Amino acid sequence: MARVMVIGGGPAGLASTLHLAARNQEVILVEKDEKLGGSPRVYNCKAVDECRQCGACLAAEQAYRVQSHPLIQVITGSQVVAAQLVNGIYHMDVRGAEGAAMFTVAGIILATGFDIFDPAGRSEMGYQRLERVVTAREMEEILIKARGEWEEELGIMPRIAMVRCFGSREQSRGVSYCSRVCCLYSEKLARILIDRIPGATVDIFGMDTQRYHPVYAAGHQDSVRYIRGMPARVDRLPNQALVVKYEDSATSSIKQGHYDWVVLCPAVLPARSDRSLCEMLGIERDNQGFIASLGGSTNQRGVFAAGCCTGPQTIVESIGSGQTAAGLLLRHLSSA
Numbered sequence: 001m002a003r004v005m006v007i008g009g010g011p012a013g014l015a016s017t018l019h020l021a022a023r024n025q026e027v028i029l030v031e032k033d034e035k036l037g038g039s040p041r042v043y044n045c046k047a048v049d050e051c052r053q054c055g056a057c058l059a060a061e062q063a064y065r066v067q068s069h070p071l072i073q074v075i076t077g078s079q080v081v082a083a084q085l086v087n088g089i090y091h092m093d094v095r096g097a098e099g100a101a102m103f104t105v106a107g108i109i110l111a112t113g114f115d116i117f118d119p120a121g122r123s124e125m126g127y128q129r130l131e132r133v134v135t136a137r138e139m140e141e142i143l144i145k146a147r148g149e150w151e152e153e154l155g156i157m158p159r160i161a162m163v164r165c166f167g168s169r170e171q172s173r174g175v176s177y178c179s180r181v182c183c184l185y186s187e188k189l190a191r192i193l194i195d196r197i198p199g200a201t202v203d204i205f206g207m208d209t210q211r212y213h214p215v216y217a218a219g220h221q222d223s224v225r226y227i228r229g230m231p232a233r234v235d236r237l238p239n240q241a242l243v244v245k246y247e248d249s250a251t252s253s254i255k256q257g258h259y260d261w262v263v264l265c266p267a268v269l270p271a272r273s274d275r276s277l278c279e280m281l282g283i284e285r286d287n288q289g290f291i292a293s294l295g296g297s298t299n300q301r302g303v304f305a306a307g308c309c310t311g312p313q314t315i316v317e318s319i320g321s322g323q324t325a326a327g328l329l330l331r332h333l334s335s336a
């Protein structure tokens, strides 16, 4: 049976790969990083008293299963540098630090994920100008590296501000669409911070909360405050506190709060590397720059797409779309 290729080893690509291999389909999985798992590799478990279904551990479990499956060839640290379609077969030139190889495949699933909005372009918010102004992904990495010693890392009774919708839902300074996942992860991140660091407080700034996920029914805790208003500027006082200035939408007045950490939740953007991949394969992208897909099918026969490369979505949704794309690819192979 002809082989197929999955490009991207995050939750979506891993789900596609496993779905295909479980149906006796040989798969070549190409991942540009040295390790499989995608973005969730740096996310912390969000369980407080019980599992909060953040999905982060699913990717690690999928990666483990992929690596030990006899029908799956994993190529990490590599990317497709050229692709050619000849008589319904794709000729893929894959290159990495360890070498180069040509593969012929009968179908492709694109699962290349996303980039995030670069906060450096908005210096008024303090990123790269002030210490302890970080992105949510960087905060996840700080906590992972701290190996449970979170109080030592963030300080005693840290006051933390989280800024939602940073670069999302504002066309003039970012993108017009909602990034769909940051309400979810900021709430879960806030809760583990107050649960594991005695006396920690978190203020979550944002326009409103998008209720895509049932988790919001969980209610609020006193140490997490929701402030309806978008911060306009972050500065540092002589005593080292970070000052967040914002317009409080409830009172239409300018206010400020003092914090030890500011965590930005930047917009989810189309991956820059997708541009060349799409050009090579003749794949159309939508108005926002994501891969244009109709339920997993692209404009190109035999090429399917899954996960955040088609638009912002959660880990569980990405896994589901990976399985759907794999099903479509199998149907394509059987009809070819």
Ligand SMILES: Cc1cc2nc3c(=O)[nH]c(=O)nc-3n(C[C@H](O)[C@H](O)[C@H](O)COP(=O)(O)OP(=O)(O)OC[C@H]3O[C@@H](n4cnc5c(N)ncnc54)[C@H](O)[C@@H]3O)c2cc1C
Pocket: 007, 008, 009, 010, 011, 012, 013, 030, 031, 032, 033, 036, 037, 038, 039, 040, 043, 054, 055, 056, 078, 079, 080, 111, 112, 113, 114, 116, 136, 137, 140, 181, 184, 185, 188, 271, 273, 274, 277, 306, 307, 308, 309, 313, 314, 315, 316, 318
């Ligand atoms: C800070 C933050 C926290 C989040 N927390 C949560 C959460 O708690 N729960 C939740 O459900 N969602 C969360 N999300 C969303 C979650 O990250 C996505 O749902 C998920 O990662 C999407 O999976 P994916 O496979 O589409 O993309 P990714 O996880 O981004 O995986 C894409 C993979 O493709 C690889 N790749 C990219 N381009 C190429 C190429 N050209 N060739 C080869 N490989 C390539 C990348 O290296 C990567 O491994 C969070 C997002 C952010 C930014």
Ligand code: SF4
Pocket: 044, 045, 046, 047, 050, 051, 052, 053, 054, 055, 056, 057, 058
């Ligand atoms: S789904 Fe999330 S909260 Fe639940 S065990 Fe896995 S990592 Fe922890």
Ligand code: SF4
Pocket: 164, 165, 166, 168, 169, 177, 178, 179, 180, 181, 182, 183, 184, 206, 208, 209, 210, 265
């Ligand atoms: S998911 Fe929430 S934080 Fe993210 S852009 Fe949408 S409304 Fe803003």
